[in-house]
Amino acid sequence: xxxxVLDAEWNPRDDYELSPExxxxxxAMNSGQVWQHPELRVEExxxxxxxxxxxxxxxxxxxxxxxxxAMTETDDDGYMHxxxxxxxxxxxxxxxxxxxxxxxxxxxxxxxGDPVTAExxxxxxxxxxxxxxxxxHCNNFEQxxxxxxxxxxxxxxxxxxxxxxxSELRNAYEDDRSxxxxxATIEPSTINYYGLFGRAEGIQPGDYYVFHGxxxxxxxxxxxxxxxxxxxxxxxxxxxxxxxxxxxxxxxxVYNPIExxxxxxxxxxxxxxxxxxxxxxxxxxxxxxxxxxDTLAEGANVVHISNAATAPELALRKYQxxxxxxxxxxxxxxxxIYPRVIRLMAAGHLDNLPIVTSTFDLADADxxxxxxxxxxxxxVLVEM
Numbered sequence: 001x002x003x004x005v006l007d008a009e010w011n012p013r014d015d016y017e018l019s020p021e022x023x024x025x026x027x028a029m030n031s032g033q034v035w036q037h038p039e040l041r042v043e044e045x046x047x048x049x050x051x052x053x054x055x056x057x058x059x060x061x062x063x064x065x066x067x068x069x070a071m072t073e074t075d076d077d078g079y080m081h082x083x084x085x086x087x088x089x090x091x092x093x094x095x096x097x098x099x100x101x102x103x104x105x106x107x108x109x110x111x112x113g114d115p116v117t118a119e120x121x122x123x124x125x126x127x128x129x130x131x132x133x134x135x136x137h138c139n140n141f142e143q144x145x146x147x148x149x150x151x152x153x154x155x156x157x158x159x160x161x162x163x164x165x166x167s168e169l170r171n172a173y174e175d176d177r178s179x180x181x182x183x184a185t186i187e188p189s190t191i192n193y194y195g196l197f198g199r200a201e202g203i204q205p206g207d208y209y210v211f212h213g214x215x216x217x218x219x220x221x222x223x224x225x226x227x228x229x230x231x232x233x234x235x236x237x238x239x240x241x242x243x244x245x246x247x248x249x250x251x252x253x254v255y256n257p258i259e260x261x262x263x264x265x266x267x268x269x270x271x272x273x274x275x276x277x278x279x280x281x282x283x284x285x286x287x288x289x290x291x292x293x294d295t296l297a298e299g300a301n302v303v304h305i306s307n308a309a310t311a312p313e314l315a316l317r318k319y320q321x322x323x324x325x326x327x328x329x330x331x332x333x334x335x336x337i338y339p340r341v342i343r344l345m346a347a348g349h350l351d352n353l354p355i356v357t358s359t360f361d362l363a364d365a366d367x368x369x370x371x372x373x374x375x376x377x378x379x380v381l382v383e384m
Contacts, residue, residue, distance in 0.1 A: 001043055001044070001045055001046075001047045001153060001154040001155050001207040002043070002044060002045070002153065002154055002174055002362055002363065003042070003044075003045040003091045003149075003152060003153035003154070003366040004040065004041075004042050004091060004092060004093065004152035004362070004366060004369075005040075005041055005042075005043050005045065005089055005090065005091055005092075005330055006034040006038055006039070006040050006071055006072070006088060006089065006090060006091075006092045007039050007041075007088050007089035007250075008036060008037060008038040008039065008080065008088045008089075009035070009036045009037050010026055010034060010035065010088075011034065011035075011036045012033060012034045012308070013033050013034070015078065016030070016033040016034065018034070022034070022081075025087070025124045026087055027085065027086070027087040027147050028042050028085065028086055028087070028253050029085060030083050030086075030193075031071070031080055031082045031083060031084060031085070031086040032075075032079050032080055032081060032082060032083045032148075033079070033083075033119065035079065035080050035086065035088060036074075036077070036078045036079050036080075036271070037074070037078045038071060038072055038074065038080050040072055040369060041366060042112040042363060042365055042366055043155065044360065044363075045091065045356070046102075046123070046157065047154070047155050048149065048155060048157040049157070050102055050103065050104045050107075050157045051104050051157070052104040052105040052106040052107075053106050053107065053159055053160055053161070054104045054107070054157045054158060054159055054160065055100055055102070055103050055104065055107055055110050055116070055157070055158050055159075055160055055163055056100070056101050056102035056103070056155055056156075056157050057096075057098040057099065057100060057101065057116060057118075057151075057155065057156050057157075057163075058062070058099050058101045058154065058155055058157055058384075059096055059097075059098040059101075059151050059153060059154060059155065059156055059384050060085045060096075060097050060098045060099065060115075060180040060184075060320070060383070060384055061096065061097050061098075061181055061183070061184035061381050061382065061383050061384070062093045062094075062095060062096040062150075062151045062152050062184060062381065062382045063095035063096070063184045063185060063188065063216075063379050063380065063381050063382075064093075064188070064368050064369055064371075064372040064380040064382070065093075065094065065095055065187075065188070065216070065377075065383070066144075066215065066216065066217065066307075066372075066374070067082055067084070067146075067290050067307070068092050068093065068369055069372050069373050070082035070083075070307070071086065071092065071335065072369055072370075072373070073373065082307075084146070084307065085141075085143060085146055085147055086146050086147060087146075087147045087148075089148040090145070090146070090147070090148070090149060090150070091150050091151075091152060091153050091156075092146075092150050092152055093144075093145045093151040093153070093382070094117070094118075094120045094143070094144045094145035094147045094150050094151060094187065095151075095152075095184055095185070095186075095188060095335060096117060096151035096156070096184060096187075097115065097116070097117045097166060097183035097184045097186070098115070098117075098151070098156070099113060099114065099115055099116070100112055100113060100114040100116055100118060101114075101155070101214055103160075104160070104342075105161045105232060106160075108324060109160055109163070109243070110160065110163060110165070112346065113371070114165055114167065115165070115166050115170075115179075115180075115183065116158075116163050116165055116166060117163075117164055117166050117183055117184075117186050117338075118144060118162050118163045118164065118191075119160045119162040119164075119187075119332065119333050119338060120143050120144050120145070120146070120161055120187070120331065120332070121135065121136050121138065121141050121142075121143050121146070121162070121331060121333045122141065122142045122143070122144070122159045122161075123135040123136070123138035123140075123141055123161075123162075123260060123333065123360075124138055124139070124140040124141075125138075125161075126140075127139035127140055133334065134159075134334075135333045135334040136330065136331040136332070136333035139158060139274060144156070149184070152365050152382055153361070153362075154362065154384055159263050162333075164338045164339060164342065166183045166186065166342055168342065168343075168346040169182065169183055169342065169345055169346050171346070172347075172351075173347055173353070178353055181353060181356050181359075181381060181382075182324030182351065182352055182353045182356075183345075184256060184356075184379075184381055185220060185352035185353075185355060185356070185379060186338070186341055186342060186345065186354075188216055188217055188220045188352075188379070189220045189221075189223070189224055189341050189345075189350065190218075190332035190337045190338055190341050191217060191221075191305060191331070191350060192217065192220055192224045192225075192279070192305065192331050193224050193327075193332070193337050193341050194223035194329060194331065194332040194335070194337045195221075195279065195303040195305050195329030196221075196224065196225070196228070196277070196279070196303060197228075197337075198329070198332070198334075198335045198337055199303065199327040199329040200277070200301040200303050200325075200327045200329075201301070201325075202299070202301065203228070203276075203277055204229075204276075205228065205229030205230075205231075205302055206229060206230075206231040207230060207231055207276035207277050208230070208231050208232045208234070208269075208270050208273065208274075208275050208276045208277070208297065209222075209225045209230045209232070209233045209234065209275065209276070209277045209278075209279065210234045210235070210236075210266055210275035210277070210278045210279070210292075210295065211225075211233065211234070211235040211236070211237055211279045211281060211308065212235075212278065212279065212280050212281060212284075212288040212291070212292070213237060213243045213280070213281035213282025213283070213284070213288075214235045214236070214237035214239075214243065214245075214246050214254060214281075214283050215237070215239075215242060215281065215282070215375065215378045216355065216377070217281045217305060217306075218235060218237065218279070218281040218282070219242070219245060219246060219249070219352075219355050219379075219381075220352055220355065220379075221279055221281060221305075222235060222246065222249070222251055222343075223350055223351070223352055223355075224248065224343075224344075224350060225277070225279075225343050226251075227318065227349040227350045230277075231276075232253060232269060232270070233251055233253065234253040234254075234255075234265070234266060234270075234275070235251060235253065235254045235255070236254075236255055236257040236260075236262050236282075236288075236291075237254065237255075237256070237257075237282075238255070238257060238258050239257055239375060239376055240256075241357075241376040241377070242375075242376065242377075242378065243255075243256065245354070245355065245357065247377045248354060249354055249355070253265075253269050257287070257291075258283060261293055262291040263294045263295055264294075266291070266295040267295065270295075270297070273297050274295045274296050274297035274300065274322075275292075275295050275296065275297055275300060276297045276299070276300055276301070277300070277301050277302075277303065278292045278295075278296070278300060278301070278302045278303070279302075279303045279304070279305060280292070280302070280304045280305060280306050280308075281305050281306050282306055283306040283307065283308045284308075285306070285308040285311070285312040286310055286312050288312075289312035289313070289314060290312075290315075293314065293315040293318045293319075294315075294318070296318060296319065296322040296324045297322070297324075298322055298323060299322070299323050299324065300322055300324040300325075301324070301325060301326075301327065302319075302324060302325070302326040302327065303327050303329055304327065304329065305329050305330075307312075309384065311363065336350050352379070352380075355378035355379045356378060356379045356381055357377045357378040357379065357380070358371050358377050358380045358381070359381045359382070359383050359384070360378075360380070360381070360382050361382070361383065362382055362383075362384050365382045366381075368380050368381075368382050
């Protein structure tokens with residue numbers, strides 16, 4: 001089968017102390033400290049055979065994530081920008097939808113022909129973190145497209161326990177192509193849903209939301225906020241193209257933070273109340289957090305989703321004075337996040353299809369990642 005494979009050189013920085021597990025497995029906990037000179041190519045690979053607890057999926061669409069982009073970008077020394085978990089060489093890609101073609105001997109939830117998508121983190125279910133219900137922080141985790149083969153491929157083998165049926169979405173779209181494209185945006189939507197409703201507490205219909213960044217994660221998050229009954233959705237995004245996408249989606253309060261004073265605009269739109277929910281999706285935290293600090297509504301929730309390379313200074317007294325709280329959010333595993341997002345989409349409350357702005361064939365999947373690096377699209381998809 002054809003697949004998009006990323007490879008890199010294992011060359012830990014001189015000042016980085018490898019853990020025993022990293023040394024033994026070459027699974028990096030901080031990829032930007034060990035992987036150098038990444039190379040991306042479409043090549044022929046062996047079609048996977050599903051284990052007894054796995055399902056073989058014929059992939060239909062896979063979205064390019066910001067993490068896929070960060071794996072291919074480097075600093076001046078050639079080390080990749082991505083700072084979390086990876087093992088190479090590996091087939092990347094994790095935002096996907098496809099059809100079941102084969103099931104392992106122990107699989108009983110799915111059958112041939114079922115349209116499915118999947119969570120990213122395969123958890124063991126036995127470690128201390130899993131036993132506490134924190135499956136996304138499993139001590140023995142693997143991740144599709146990061147540490148095990150992913151979905152920029154004709155086929156991917158996926159553990160049954162992280163797979164979800166998406167057939168109820170079909171009635172929400174006029175044809176199969178639209179259905180598969182929309183279903184490929186489920187994963188980024190769950191990232192936002194988990195941050196807003198799995199991590200944060202007390203978010204209510206009618207809240208004023210402020211999204212700091214309207215890239216693919218920000219745009220899907222804005223859609224989730226609207227589906228959840230947001231009073232107003234405000235967003236700041238320097239890209240002209242992405243602001244235009246947000247406008248086409250029907251969002252009225254989207255501004256260029258370089259040309260417009262974000263603090264003044266938030267106060268104007270909220271009539272001085274500030275943002276009830278701030279969502280950091282840009283990664284430009286040294287610019288965004290001073291704005292957040294100065295526009296906290298009473299009891300505000302701040303949800304940090306981006307994978308930022310730098311650390312901002314926080315005006316903690318302002319959080320204290322506003323009785324505000326900050327929640328770090330990573331991933332989407334557990335808590336019924338996936339089926340709830342699928343229900344929202346099936347009911348027509350959440351439609352990400354207009355966010356898809358560029359599509360590529362699998363043979364040009366490396367070009368799809370390069371397109372996403374321009375940071376002007378909503379969502380870039382690879383169609384098989």
